[in-house]
Amino acid sequence: MQVWRVHENGEPGEVMRLEEADTPTPGEGQLLLKVRAANINFPDALLCRGQYQIRPPLPFTPGVEICGETEDGRRVIANPALPHGGFAEYALADEAALLPAPDALDDAEAAALHIGYQTGWFGLHRRAHLQAGETLLVHAAAGGVGSAAVQLGKAAGARVIGVVGGADKVRVADELGCDVVIDRRTDDVIAAVKDATGGRGADVIYDPVGGDAYKQSTKVVAFEGRILVVGFASGAIPAPALNHALVKNYAIVGLHWGLYNTKDPASIRACHDELTRLAAEGVVKPLISERVPLKDAAAAVQRVADGVTTGRLAVIPEGARA
CATH class of the missing domain: 3.40.50.720 (NAD(P)-binding Rossmann-like Domain)
Structure with a gap:
């Protein structure tokens, strides 16, 4: 599969490399997800720089928010389990933390409804x-x-x-x-x-x-x-x-949202249910300003790092629809 990897810390546009690699193997409690859309978040830039609170071992794949597809065809939202992040054709995620993607939103919008x-x-x-x-x-x-x-x-x-x-x-x-x-x-x-x-x-x-x-x-x-x-x-x-x-x-x-995953995980699902309702009613709709192919992910992450973008940029692997 195609995958972006960071082998040394630095600016995203300089340290992210597009490579060919084997599809990752899920660990205990994990699922393999086909990436349908991976949204770029500022933490992706911090991960590349080595400045995020989580520092995965090198080399790693950034991409902390995706809409993916399970092997049995379910469309889900996930935070990939680093070091196997979302800027790839396939990612790993903890099964217990998967959320159903809202029907009212396309793949890029669904991924953006999360973090x-x-x-x-x-x-x-x-x-x-x-x-x-x-x-x-x-x-x-x-x-x-x-x-x-x-x-x-x-x-x-x-x-x-x-x-x-x-x-x-x-x-x-x-x-x-x-x-x-x-x-x-x-x-x-x-x-x-x-x-x-x-x-x-x-x-x-x-x-x-x-x-x-x-x-x-x-x-x-x-x-x-x-x-x-x-x-x-x-x-x-x-x-x-x-x-x-x-x-x-x-x-x-x-506010450290990630703490709710460990301190009160039920609240994450309750919040997702409320956000899904608001999306179905058209009250909220994530702003996706641009959809870029996987090959352009590094440049897109750099633009987010530089603060020159609006809304969310979504990375779309070849063959995925978003």
Whole structure:
């Protein structure tokens, strides 16, 4: 089979190599899946760089989110078991963690309903307790993680402010349904948020960026607001001033979605059932901005790493339909 492998850590476009290899053999509790679509996530870039919290042995295949097909023909969503990731014609996954792919979505969309949307749902509902009528601010609102949070926020009845970088991303965020869109490249984010909220600020702030985005969040969080820390795509991990959180009376809330797999696995399936319902009703629909052939996966991962994409990029092996 064709498979991308990383033999040394570095930038994805430099260290990912397309190779021919034997189809992997499932271990105990695993299944072999034919990859129908593998979506690119920022953690794939971090895996290549050796900067992710999980460091699989070299060589490994990145690709942490797929829609695949079992040997008995079931269409499923999975997080592949590294080192046999999703940027290949076949991947391995733990059988107990497989989820049925929603009929309302194609393969690329179904794969994208997993990590980003589960992160958004757990973050907004389980951790930040977003309420209808509240104001939700989403950083990187046109990206894969941010676009999911925008749709889920609207589904929850929130007023959504999207912060993006560039005119193209402004258009995407507007099409996603943001009530207000702020271009951080041309607008004063802090002033714009205060203007949009009458000076009150945002009740919940969804931050997958860190760095300057987090600093802006502390300036525009409302009384009893919640800053939801989802990731650090900027590469800069902020050091919160806890005295500021005390004085302004806001909460800093962390989310590590992967922990639910071990601490409360039943909640993953319950969340998936809810997301499947929302997809069937047309309330959420993952934004797939591009479908690329397997041979172009390394360049596509690099573009995600560089922050120049919108929505999700999906890698489609030859012969698969997505």
